[in-house]
Amino acid sequence: MNEEAKYKKISILKEIAELLNEGTEVNSVLAEVLKKLLDVTGLEIGWIFLIDGNGNHQLTAHAALPPALTNENYHRMCQGRCWCVNRYHSRKLTKATNIIECQRIEEAIEEKAGATCGLTHHATVPLRAGEERFGLLNVGAPYKTYFEQDELALLESVAFQIGTALKRITLTQKEQETALIAERNRLARDLHDSVNQLLFSLSLTARAGVEMTEKVDVKQTFSYIQDLAQDALGEMRALIWQLRPQGLENGIASSLSGYAEMLGLSIETKVTGVMNLPGKVEEVLWRIGQEALANCKKHSQTLKVSLRLTMNENLVQMVIQDDGCGFYYDEKLEIPSLGLKNMKKRTEALNGKFQLESSPGKGTVVQIQIPV
Numbered sequence: 001m002n003e004e005a006k007y008k009k010i011s012i013l014k015e016i017a018e019l020l021n022e023g024t025e026v027n028s029v030l031a032e033v034l035k036k037l038l039d040v041t042g043l044e045i046g047w048i049f050l051i052d053g054n055g056n057h058q059l060t061a062h063a064a065l066p067p068a069l070t071n072e073n074y075h076r077m078c079q080g081r082c083w084c085v086n087r088y089h090s091r092k093l094t095k096a097t098n099i100i101e102c103q104r105i106e107e108a109i110e111e112k113a114g115a116t117c118g119l120t121h122h123a124t125v126p127l128r129a130g131e132e133r134f135g136l137l138n139v140g141a142p143y144k145t146y147f148e149q150d151e152l153a154l155l156e157s158v159a160f161q162i163g164t165a166l167k168r169i170t171l172t173q174k175e176q177e178t179a180l181i182a183e184r185n186r187l188a189r190d191l192h193d194s195v196n197q198l199l200f201s202l203s204l205t206a207r208a209g210v211e212m213t214e215k216v217d218v219k220q221t222f223s224y225i226q227d228l229a230q231d232a233l234g235e236m237r238a239l240i241w242q243l244r245p246q247g248l249e250n251g252i253a254s255s256l257s258g259y260a261e262m263l264g265l266s267i268e269t270k271v272t273g274v275m276n277l278p279g280k281v282e283e284v285l286w287r288i289g290q291e292a293l294a295n296c297k298k299h300s301q302t303l304k305v306s307l308r309l310t311m312n313e314n315l316v317q318m319v320i321q322d323d324g325c326g327f328y329y330d331e332k333l334e335i336p337s338l339g340l341k342n343m344k345k346r347t348e349a350l351n352g353k354f355q356l357e358s359s360p361g362k363g364t365v366v367q368i369q370i371p372v
Contacts, residue, residue, distance in 0.1 A: 012040040016158060020165035030061040037158055038063055043141045045119055050135040054314060054371050057085055066117035068108035076104050084124040088136055096125035096152040099145060118142030125155045129163040188243040196236050203229035252282050253309050256289040263297045266304050273311035281370050284350055285318050288343045292320040292366045295339060300324025316372050323363040329356060
């Protein structure tokens with residue numbers, strides 16, 4: 001390797017290190033790192049799988065994948081297992097491995113799924129930081145069936161940097177979530193201590209005005225002001241609940257039961273399993289439950305609602321049901337309201353399943369399933 005080539009290699013590796021050290025958005029960082037890695041190694045094809053704690057893999061970054069792997073919106077890369085993923089799960093894959101025949105490519109050839117552009121093998125290396133593991137880095141090139149030890153050493157070095165960066169980004173996101181919760185709590189306290197107290201004082205003043213005057217029109221005005229103040233107090237209490245749910249420290253069931261009672265609903269709660277939930281999951285269940293209970297109060301024409309929470313080893317399920325007026329809903333059509341769309345979006349953001357059942361006169365059922 002001449003001096004110019006060595007300088008270019010060192011320069012690109014420095015750029016990779018800077019990207020990983022400064023980046024905060026996982027997908028864009030990994031896409032750029034993969035591009036630079038292929039450039040410095042002279043390889044052409046690469047992809048990165050991120051693998052979560054439940055064993056689900058996600059195609060997070062890729063470059064120059066052949067049509068056999070990209071058609072049908074990357075279906076072959078996003079579904080099923082392969083040898084490298086299986087070895088990752090069995091913990092037999094601990095370092096950069098020389099030549100793994102690509103199972104996904106072999107299946108694509110058998111099924112005549114499209115051109116493979118000469119890709120038959122790839123090197124694979126786990127992304128890790130200490131004992132924590134995050135996924136796999138795979139690279140290959142047309143008709144390349146062997147990787148030298150120095151190539152594998154370079155891949156392993158970059159993969160370790162990626163793993164360290166992913167751990168840093170994860171910790172940063174957790175810190176941001178903690179800061180957001182703290183800010184919500186501060187705002188809730190401020191609203192309670194200022195605006196809430198002012199509205200309460202306004203309500204008392206209006207009530208005193210009603211009792212102090214004999215004029216009918218003045219009494220009516222003060223009564224109207226008192227009603228408005230009471231309505232505003234109710235809205236403010238609901239907003240404070242949204243920012244800082246009372247009882248969440250005692251679990252999601254306690255929090256949602258308290259919120260339902262604050263709305264004036266009669267709630268029947270049943271909990272099965274030990275509810276030791278990750279913070280993200282608990283937050284999503286709270287927000288969805290809150291929306292569902294508010295919908296019941298506004299639209300169902302009933303004050304009775306049931307809440308069922310069930311948790312097993314790897315799944316939590318929440319069902320909120322009322323026996324109210326219901327509405328026409330066809331699951332083949334678009335979800336009819338923004339609130340319901342948000343519930344679905346929040347659920348699917350955690351790889352969960354959202355299900356809605358309703359029909360006129362038969363009430364409404366909202367069911368959420370989220371892996372934990």
